[in-house]
Each structure stands twice: as C-alpha cells, then as structure tokens.
Amino acid sequence: MKKKILLFMTFLAFFGLLAGCSDNKKSVAQQANTADTWSSIKKRGRVIIGLDDTFVPMGFRQKDGNLVGYDIDLAKAVFKQYGIKADFQPIDWNMKETELRNRTIDLIWNGYTITPAREKQLMFSRPYMANRQVLVTKTDQNITSFKGMKGKTLGAQTSSSGASLLDEHPAMLKNYIKDKTPVLYDSFNNALMDLDANRIQGLLIDSVYAGYYISKEKNPDSYRITRGGFDGEDFAAGMRKGDKTLKKKIDQGLQNLANTGELQQINKKWFGNSDNSLIQPEK
Template identity: 90%
Template sequence: MKKRNILILVTLLVFLFTLTGCSNNKKSVAQEANTADTWSSIKKRGRVIIGLDDTFVPMGFREKNGQLVGYDIDLAKAVFKQYGIKADFQPIDWNMKETELRNRTIDLIWNGYTITPARKKQLMFSRPYMANRQVLVTKTKENITSFKGMQGKTLGAQTSSSGASLLNEHPTMLKDYIKGKTPVLYDSFNNALMDLDDGRIQGLLIDSVYAGYYISKEKDPTSYRITRGGFDGEDFAAGMRKGDKTLKSKIDQGLQHLANTGELQRINRKWFGNSDNSLIQPAK
C-alpha cells in the first residue's frame, strides 16, 4: 500500500509540475510580446512578416494569377522600402490574428485592421492612416433605403469583422430588424457578395472601402445601393506587439514621409480614384 501511495503522489507531483510549466510558458510568451522590441531582428534579417486576410479587396487580395495585390500591400512595401526592408505577406486565419502576432508567427497585422478598445488591450497600433465605416449594401431593386428597410430580411456579415462586432454591440440599430435577429456569417466578403447577387441574402454589412471598390468594378454599378446608418466611423492602422515601440515609430515616420512626398496620395488614387479617406496629410 505504501508503494502504491508513493506512486500516486509522484504522479500527482509530475502532473502539477507540468501544469505549472505550461502556465509559466504561456505567461512568458505574453510577457515577451509586451516587452520585446524586435526591430533590430527585423532589420538584421531584412524582412518583416505581415499577416493578412488575402481575400480583403482592395486592401490585400489575390488576382486570378495568384499575385498578391492591394492598397495595404503597396502601402506597407512603400513604408519598409525606406528602411531597406522587404515586406513579406503571410495569409492567416483572421480569427487567430492576435494569437499569430503574440506567438511571433508574424510581425504585424496590416490589412484594413480597425482600431478598437478591445484590440488596444492586446496590442499596439501605428498611427491611423485611413478612415472607414460600416455600410449596408443592397441591390437597388430591393428598394431598401435605410437600416429599418431590412425588417425581416436576411443580412450577411464577415466572421470576426468589425461590422459583426458593431452589429452585436448596437443591436437596435440593425440586428433587431433582420430575419431571426441573426446574420449569415461568411469567411470572406467575396462569397457574401455572390450570395447578395443571387438573392440568398438581401443586405450585406461591409466596409465602405471594400464596397466602393467592388461596386466601381461591376458592369452596372447602379444595380447596387450603399446605405449609411448610424454606426460610428473607424480607423485603419497596423497592429503590432506592445513591445515593438521602435517598429511603431518607424512605421509612423514612414507614413508621414510618404504623405510629404506625394507617394501616399498616388497610392490612394490608384485604388480609390477620387475618393480620399486618408487620415495623413503632408506636413506644412
């Protein structure tokens, strides 16, 4: 009996030691993300790894030939070119973006990434560079001219998007009107827009930058209607670990330099034409 009790005690001690080790390891990963400044490592290897959703037109997406293009692609490349650093883009599961950043699988999240109070608790942001807001896109033939016009109709939204968050945070503005008070969630806006065209959903809550770009490329832009409700606007910025203060400074300075030289304005015109949502103006 004594030997058996000793064996049980040893097994329990090993189990507790394992749990403590896992806990300490998780704690050390979080502490490192909050304190480690990785700029020297990025500079030494000559490249920075940027996580993105590669279906987010026009911020970062793949053309038919597989090439990765987009507004944020051009912008990030232009910023890091100033420092002799190559910007590498890594498609990630958007639901796991903060975990990927914390575990140092990527160095940055730069992909139409919205600044929110909840995200500020987990990471640090660059200066905001673009204004965006959530809008309702419908087919003109549906004659929906307000959020209330979605009464009893099916709404689409992207999983884990800022639009989905706003929908839940302010249900009386739109969520309470839609069928079942629950939206159809999509992994990408592309699939959602196809369902909108086919009539499987009657409305789509989507970023205004994406909506404007997508509709402008359609054969008949007048077949779509963009409705602005009461949701607050939002700002896009690059997200990084809290310890990367030098990286933040370099990005902020790089963005301002692009504005001063006119390169930022050129990139804006390339992707959005005369629609200018930029928050960074040339220094006087």
C-alpha cells in the same frame, strides 16, 4: 506502499506540467508586451505581415495568384525606406491576434480597424485611412435604411469590425434582421456572391471594400450603399505592445510618403478621386 508513492509522483508531475504550461502562456504574453523586436526585423531584412488575402482592395489575390492591394503597396513603400522587405502571410482572420502574440507574424496590416477592445491586446500605428461600416443591398430590394432590413437576412464577415458593431449596438440593425442573427462568412467574396443570388438581402461591409467592388461591376447601379448610424472608423497597422520602435518607424514612414507625394499616388491608384487618407503632407 510503492503504488501510493508512484501515484503521488504522477500527480506531482501532472500538476507540474500544468504549472509549466501556465508559465509558458504568461511568458509569451509578457514578451509580447515588453520585447522590442525592431533589431531582429532589421537584422533579417524582412517583416512578416499577417492578412486576409480576400480583402479587396486592401490585400487580395488576383486570378494569376499574385497578391496585390492598397495595404500591400503601402506597407512595401514604408519598409523600403528602411531597406526591409515586406513579406505577406495569409492567416485565419479569426486568429489574427493570437498569430501576432505568438510571433508567427510581426504585424497585422490589412484594413485593420482600431477598436477599444483591440487596443487592450495590442498597439496601433497612427491611423492612415478613414472607413465606416455600410449596408450593401441590391437596388431592386428597395432597402433604403437599416430599418428596411426588417425580417431580412443579413451577411457579415466573421470577427470583422462590422460583426462587432452589430453586437455592440443591436438597436441600430441587429434587432431588425431575421432571427436577430447575421449569416457569417469567412470572406466578403462569398458574401457578395450570396447577395447577388438573393440568399442574403443585405451585407454589412467596409465602405472601402464596397466602393471598390461595386465600381468594378458591370452594372454598379444595381447596388445600393446605405450608411446608417454606425460611427466612422480608422485603419491602422497592429503590432505587439512591446514593439515601440516598430511603431515609430511605421509612423514616420507613413509621414515621409505623404511628404513626398507617394502616399497620394497610392491612394489614387486604388481609389481614384475618392481620398480617405488621414495623413497630410507636413508644411
């Protein structure tokens, strides 16, 4: 009889633990959707921004290890207005939304594309830059359209908006490539090295990255950028749905930078005369 009671108590404890785990998960999700953390961020004087530190030119490591990039400069300039230091935390890009939900970071700010799927999970700042997915190939491959990738190997970054577009619109590009499956990379750097070595014949990549990377090459004419049919996309900072004050502060901070001309200076520093900014000075 004692054994039966002990067994019954063990079952109760086990199912109680499962229920507790479920409640904890609900609690984390509920807090992410309701808690406004601006006062906490303001009190500690710093905001933690998650990023992929290989995403040139938005946020990346130089040879000396320093973290630089367009989004680095932009985020620092926004939070400087509020006396808050922007700290940048490299993360597994495949786990970015989980990192945000679990509060290990306060923001995702790293060439982060607004998509309907992402809008279900989090909240975005106002869009600040236009971007689109383009196909980069070597000129000597004579690939001038998405159809030109028929039977050839395509690279893409894991969990990128480009990888998502491939799945969402397979008729545009995915159905043409070898095995109808791209080679997925953790970073664009590795993908571009494979492109140069002809291990892949095409790379689906953000136009801002492609333009910056190719402009820095010794022989930029050896690359071809093909736009294809994918729609344009906008970059914005992603945050938890409860952080409404944080969103207001970022949105106003971006507009202030446009009004003072500092936004235009940051754009010129990283993209020269190519201006993809979506924020114009107020009249």
